[in-house]
Amino acid sequence: xxxxxxxxxFAAAAALACGFxxxxxxxxxxxLVVNEDITITTKAPAAAHLEGHLDTVYSGWLFxxxxxxxxxxxxxxxxxxxxxxxxxxxxxxxxxxxxxxxxNCHGDIAEGMKGVRATMPKVNAAGxxxxxEDFINDCRTNRMGAEAWKWNSDNMKSMTTAVSLQSRGMPVxxxxxxxAAEFWERGKEMYYTRYGQLxxxxxxCHEQNYGNYIRADHLSQGQTxxxxxxxxxxxxxxxxxxxxxxxxxDTRAETFAAGxxxxxxxxxxxxxxxxxLDIEGAGVRP
Amino acid sequence: xxxxxxxxxxxxxxAATSAFAxxxxxxxxxxxxxxxxxxxxxxxxxxxxxxxxxxxALGNCVACHVISANSADFQxxxxxxxxxxxxxxxxxxxxxxxxxxxxxxxxxVMPGMFKTGPYIRPGDAYTGKAAPADLPPILTAAQVEDVVxxxxxxxx
Numbered sequence: 001x002x003x004x005x006x007x008x009x010f011a012a013a014a015a016l017a018c019g020f021x022x023x024x025x026x027x028x029x030x031x032l033v034v035n036e037d038i039t040i041t042t043k044a045p046a047a048a049h050l051e052g053h054l055d056t057v058y059s060g061w062l063f064x065x066x067x068x069x070x071x072x073x074x075x076x077x078x079x080x081x082x083x084x085x086x087x088x089x090x091x092x093x094x095x096x097x098x099x100x101x102x103x104n105c106h107g108d109i110a111e112g113m114k115g116v117r118a119t120m121p122k123v124n125a126a127g128x129x130x131x132x133e134d135f136i137n138d139c140r141t142n143r144m145g146a147e148a149w150k151w152n153s154d155n156m157k158s159m160t161t162a163v164s165l166q167s168r169g170m171p172v173x174x175x176x177x178x179x180a181a182e183f184w185e186r187g188k189e190m191y192y193t194r195y196g197q198l199x200x201x202x203x204x205c206h207e208q209n210y211g212n213y214i215r216a217d218h219l220s221q222g223q224t225x226x227x228x229x230x231x232x233x234x235x236x237x238x239x240x241x242x243x244x245x246x247x248x249x250d251t252r253a254e255t256f257a258a259g260x261x262x263x264x265x266x267x268x269x270x271x272x273x274x275x276x277l278d279i280e281g282a283g284v285r286p
Numbered sequence: 287x288x289x290x291x292x293x294x295x296x297x298x299x300x301a302a303t304s305a306f307a308x309x310x311x312x313x314x315x316x317x318x319x320x321x322x323x324x325x326x327x328x329x330x331x332x333x334x335x336x337x338x339x340x341x342x343a344l345g346n347c348v349a350c351h352v353i354s355a356n357s358a359d360f361q362x363x364x365x366x367x368x369x370x371x372x373x374x375x376x377x378x379x380x381x382x383x384x385x386x387x388x389x390x391x392x393x394x395v396m397p398g399m400f401k402t403g404p405y406i407r408p409g410d411a412y413t414g415k416a417a418p419a420d421l422p423p424i425l426t427a428a429q430v431e432d433v434v435x436x437x438x439x440x441x442x
Contacts, residue, residue, distance in 0.1 A: 197408050197417070197424060198397040208395065209364050215342075215349040216360035249414035252424075254407045 027062035044276030060220035080282030087162025096146030117167035157237040168281030187269025196253025226283025319390030320378035325427035335436025370442035
């Protein structure tokens, strides 16, 4: 019996015994259809590399309350569309010493960026593992002669949102073999490392205990297919690395920085745990 | 009269000795997960314990455990309910679990409350910054005893 089922049974017994206790909360039985048009896969058989760890993978969307889930089902209700619009605007805006916009090289965002988010992070031509933010800043500094954006700036989140939406409804497609393999291995090692004074790994919460409650929080599998996403608690968009910072900090650990090599590698590994799920483009979470 | 003075002096000495003899995190002796010796030499205060288990910056035990008798909000279910814990475990076993549960449950996700490492990238509480060199345990010896005293009240 796994830790998870054992803890769940104990809790179930407690709830029965005293009619009190955390709500039993498996992922919701719900379908994510956005704008009554785009169907997004939020539940899928786990990739082969997860054998012995997970049978089924679930989007974080399924672990949220109906109200929050609904906000992601209509673009008018989704606060990420403020970011998406700003990103689209920046896409078409000439900036920097070269007198170019993103559109000058990549054309219409819907064509030029289709499917790009689904493959991130990935190994670049020079053999480095890059997140989408790195590719964006490379274009800005080297091709446009513009300033790099800070990893967690509004400008960067607006652009990553606009780009991510062009992969909405497409399956996660990260490469984990070939030149990506060594990065993926290191990311995997991080995922199972028990950091901080609380000695908790990503797996302690998101593999062994998804579906359970840690205080008020209903634990999901910690998937990244919904990013960048809007966090109602922060009233702002959150990047993948920003979420990693928060989770590691919560183990009473010294975190790594957003944009660090460590987090790129962790991002690749976590993305690969979501193989089978679709990119949500712009999620909404509590 | 005189014996009173002697008694008072004796009590003062005892108090001083027991404070002095407080067990350090690195000196705790486990026997099959249990810790027989009190960390302070003084009985804990169950009422204080009931607050420590609910306090997010301290034990935060209810993050993972249901304690029906406790009024803390949003009790989690990562671990088993602690209702009736005193019926299942002895005082020494409970102390061992609170000090460092991994001596009782080897791969447990339950954090050690009275240890100072070794840790991987220890932080300074929840700041995300590196821990100071003399990182204190999450709970003091007295707080551990308070929690143990509280757990001993949890009977079905």
